[in-house]
Amino acid sequence: MSTPFSALHLTSSLLFILSFAPHHSISSTATSAAHDTMFAGQSLTINKTLVSRHGKFELGFFTPGNSRNYYIGIWFKQVAAIQKKKTVVWVANRNKPISADDSSSSEFKLLENGHLVLFMSSYDSNSSPKTTVWSTNSTTSTAMNDSSVKAVLGDDGNLVISSSSNRSTVIWQSFDHPTHAFLPGLKLGYNNLTKTGSKLTSWRNSEDPSDGIYSFEWWADRTFNIIWNHSFKFYTSGVWNGRFFSNVPEMHVGYGLMSSFEFTSYNDGSYAFTYFLSNKSLPLSTFMDTSGQTKSIVWSNEAQDWTMIWSKPLRHCQVYGVCGAFGVCRENNVDSSLCQCLSGFKQRYPKDWSLLDYSSGCVRRTTLQCGNNDSFSKMPNIRLPQISPSASALVVDVARKCESACLQNCSCSAYAYDTNSSSSGGSNIRCLLWYANLLNIEQLAGVEGNDLYIRLAPSQSRLGNSRTKSSSRWTIVVVVLSGTTILLGITILFLLKWWRRRLARRLKQESPYAFLTAFRYKDLKIATKNFSNKLGSGSFGSVFKGTLPDSTPVAVKRLEGISQDHKQFRNEVSTIGLIQHVNLVRLRGFCSEGRKILLVYDLMPNGSLDRHLFHQNHSRILNWQQRYQIAIGIARGLTYLHEECRDRIIHCDIKPENVLLDATFSPKIADFGLAKLLGREFSRVVTSMRGTVGYLAPEWTSGVAITAKADVYSYGMMLFEIISGRRNLKQSKDGKTWFFPTWASTKVISEGQPVLMILDNNLEGNADVEELDRAFRVACWCIQEEEFQRPSMGQVVQILEGLLEVNPPPILSYLRAMVETEEPANFFSEIDTSESIQGYENNN
Structure with a gap:
């Protein structure tokens, strides 16, 4: 092989x-x-x-x-x-x-x-x-x-x-x-005679395999459940329906790896469950993780690392007590820390936190004195802890009485108003009080949460008062200086700058994300002149040129086929907004109003790559050095998406139209993350989505699981076009379709023709032959029919940079079935200045 x-x-x-x-x-x-x-x-x-x-x-x-x-x-x-x-x-x-x-x-x-x-x-x-x-x-x-x-x-x-x-x-x-892992062939279940079920228990942390606080247990009701601290069930699989557990419907596709599941019932009421792999040599394990999630991981040869293919619960912050007492969970936090301590608290055991074990939680920096001098720190956008025996609810007629009720009880740690009841200023206000330790606090990315008031000691209160007084003094100074400035007179230039700032602020509403702007639809309509300047369209919608009030040029993508509610959409957008790389287009903001869903990106002055490859009007022909650096840049961007970013992403629609060029002709990949954003799940899940004809890997039509290797295939197809300056698919005058990669591989590999013959004729042979040969070989390997024969994008980068050698590829014989097997003389040797063939793009 x-x-x-x-x-x-x-x-x-x-x-x-x-x-x-x-x-x-x-x-x-x-x-x-x-x-x-x-x-x-x-x-x-x-x-x-x-x-x-x-x-x-x-x-x-x-x-x-x-x-x-x-x-x-x-x-x-x-x-x-x-x-x-x-x-x-x-x-x-x-x-x-x-x-x-x-x-x-x-x-x-x-x-x-x-x-x-x-x-x-x-x-x-x-x-x-x-x-x-x-x-x-x-x-x-x-x-x-x-x-x-x-x-x-x-x-x-x-x-x-x-x-x-x-x-x-x-x-x-x-x-x-078993201890913590559920390997293929291992049977878990429930013994009705002994009244005991199988149990997997998490490690304490990554350096301590002793019993942790989370367990994965099988119960008599034929469900598996995740338990916190041997006492509280916070996740259940639902019952087995013959194909999958009711709360795990993705099991029926088998993730493209698991060939079968077996659920065996016995006459005495006992049962056993196991699963098997289609490839027994593949390293795969399901285990109870220290995070409180049950996960399945599989070894990826291309990434040289484990890839998670399944987890329950889906989100870390859905795990009960994941951040311990007085710890707050932030799922989309900009930094890498999932948990942080509440204001006025510190980590109980910092060493455990450094091992990503947050279960020990936080302790107060200063002990409460149990008096009316205590104050409260307000935390906005909180998903409130569950009502439990350590909490209570009461009805008050004045909001201030809720705070007073908490102060009067030495054990009260926090309070909140129930926003589902009447407003805090009206009558019959429902007040929620929590006592002792506060567990399961999550700070949401949006504005849909509640305000939670955390009780602080007097010393913390004085610190807060000191800051307030300092802030007040600063306010007075600002007011005095402003008055003096007014007396001296405000120049016309200052007024104009102030007005421009105010106009820019009006363009956007208050954003729940510090790193993104939430635009209003009417302002984007003005910025794009009623969406009159269309830059292009693709699988996910149309793109329009716009200008913000501060003269910043932007590209506004109007999404089509959105299938999520607005809360989910905003959460997904916040994840995409965190993804930053020099070879990815920067997302500036979004708009989500009713059915109007838009994304706002930086505008790339040199447009999309296809304009320059296929010699459209007013485009510039890229020289070989530019093309080679563009190929490396795209590979680096895909490597980041596949292997390096926090939420690994499969693009699913790599093509020249989705590669944009900045002022220096550096490539920026566009539309990354949109497949997931539109509710199309990919990683090891079979999907019916289709990208663009001519760039689709064979597995799209075979019904098997889609992995990052589908992007590798699309990249290889695009690399052929970067080399040749012509579309891979072309129609002759008699309507026959010809496939350039098959022709190129036959000429260079089988017939031994020089690799320069496949170079864009507009370059007149001006190219580094070693780089050209390397790019050609990479392109051939990337579009192999079998996934395992394709390199990873990280390997592609190393090959193109000359760090790794690459063997001569086989002839792409399997692709001959797609097109005509013989081409007319000089069909591909002619300079190609045509647009894409009719029907070339098929964006579903």
């Missing part, structure tokens, strides 16, 4: 290939291959491991993160070889670690009676007995006493103790004792 690279990530690629090779030899070092079997009397020490038959899983001692404690666990071996860190799926002694001082004297041993035992020796004396840290506690009725037992680590990640002579005699297996 052909591969696109001869030295792509040479070291990591060799490690990855070797990690899949079968291991049959035994070694005393952790870095060498080991057997998959341990017989009675044998043991593993700190530098020995078991490796499954085909090298997928490894078992041995490990230390999580920067911890100095040691544990026995099972992890994905081939992934660990690449990432230099272990993705652990099972831990034996999760709540009984071995210290670094005791690690060298510890051993994991299979006894003759069929027990696997983790021993730790004492340093008191050489004759001291070994301490048992952990044991399988296999039942003596099935254990062997004739030294005929063995422990085998399977390629499914299951550690099985059985009889050496009869493999079907299973004494113990790790699949019966």
Whole structure:
């Protein structure tokens, strides 16, 4: 089978290939291959491991993160070889670690009676007995006493103790004792005889695999549920309907990875659930995460990292108690921190927070004195905590009485008005009070939340009063200076500037997002002169040129086919607004009024790439150096979307029309994130959406899952057009359709013609031949029919920058079925100045 690279990530690629090779030899070092079997009397020490038959899983001692404690666990071996860190799926002694001082004297041993035992020796004396840290506690009725037992680590990640002579005699297996991960083939469910259900428990944090506060439990009602602190259920799957759980409808598409789900019911009322993979060698795991979310992750060869394909709940802030007591959750926070402490509070355990474990919450900086001198800090746009035994509600006739009621109770931590009742100035105001710890606070991105008033100590109050007094003094100074300025006279220039600022402010209404502007529709209508100057149209709507009152030129996209409510739309837009990269068009703001949905971008003075490639009127012919840098810039932008930004995005409609050029002809990708914004979910989910004919990857029409490799295919098609300066699809006078990539690959690869023959004739051969050959090879590899043969966009960047070498690609023979197999003489050698063929774009 052909591969696109001869030295792509040479070291990591060799490690990855070797990690899949079968291991049959035994070694005393952790870095060498080991057997998959341990017989009675044998043991593993700190530098020995078991490796499954085909090298997928490894078992041995490990230390999580920067911890100095040691544990026995099972992890994905081939992934660990690449990432230099272990993705652990099972831990034996999760709540009984071995210290670094005791690690060298510890051993994991299979006894003759069929027990696997983790021993730790004492340093008191050489004759001291070994301490048992952990044991399988296999039942003596099935254990062997004739030294005929063995422990085998399977390629499914299951550690099985059985009889050496009869493999079907299973004494113990790790699949019966899962810790936090749900691997394919492992059965979870409920035993109605013992009244117990399967349970997965999260790690405490990334450096501590001990039991965390979140658990994934299977109940008698045939549902799986996520539980906080062993007491509160905040998510349920719903019941099994024969194909999927009612609250997880996306299961029926199988994410393009899971070939089948099995739900088995038994006569005694018990049940079991499991799933299987279509590709058994693919590293994939479902687990109870420390974040409180149940997640499924799959290893991505192109990204050399894990990709999350599923999570419940969908949002972090939907997890109960995710930020702990007095912590506030901000889903779309500009910085990377999900949780922050309320005003007047500090992190209880900063080290835990640095490990993204916020469950310890926050504590007051200053203890409350329980008096009327306490004050309250107002937090706007809050999704209020749930009413619970630690909260109460009362009805008051004056808003001030709500604050007074909280002050009179020493345990009261906060209060709020119920906005669903009458206004705070009217009668019969419903007042909500919270006592002791305050959990589950979320600050919303919009303005739809409530105001929450947090109780602060007198010292915090004085600080606030001091700031108020300082602010008042500053106000007085400003007023005096303003009066003096008025007496001296205000110049005409100042008046004009002041008026322009005021006019600019009128253009926009108050935005709930600090980084975006919420425009009014009537102001955008004026800015675009009633949408009279149309720049173009595409899959998501039409684009119009506009000018803001401060003379800033903008491009206004009027979206079509919006399927979300306005709250969801604003949340999605806020996510897109956070995505910033030098090769992505900047989103300035939006408008959402009724059915009028618009996005406002920076205007790119040199228009779209297609104008310059296909030589439209008044366009400039790009030289080779410009084209090559444009190709690299586009690849960098897509790499950021696929691999680097917080919310990874598949563009789904890469083409020259969606690449804009700034004043220096640097490329900017447009329309990123719009597929998701319009309610079209992609990452590993089958979709019926279609982009533009001529750039669509084969998987769009085959019904399989769409991944980032669909963008790679579209990029390859566009790279051919950057090289040749002509459309890939062309019609002859007799109506036949010809496909340029097939013709080009046949001429250059099969017939050995010089690569310069496919260059745009307008460049008259002026191009760096090495760069041209490299771009041609990349384009061919990008449009391979099989996804796994296409490089990732990160690899494309490295190839184009000359950091990696690329092998000659195969001829694109599969594409011949799409078009005519023979082309007329000189059909593609003629200078192409035509527009795109009729019907070339098919934007659904």
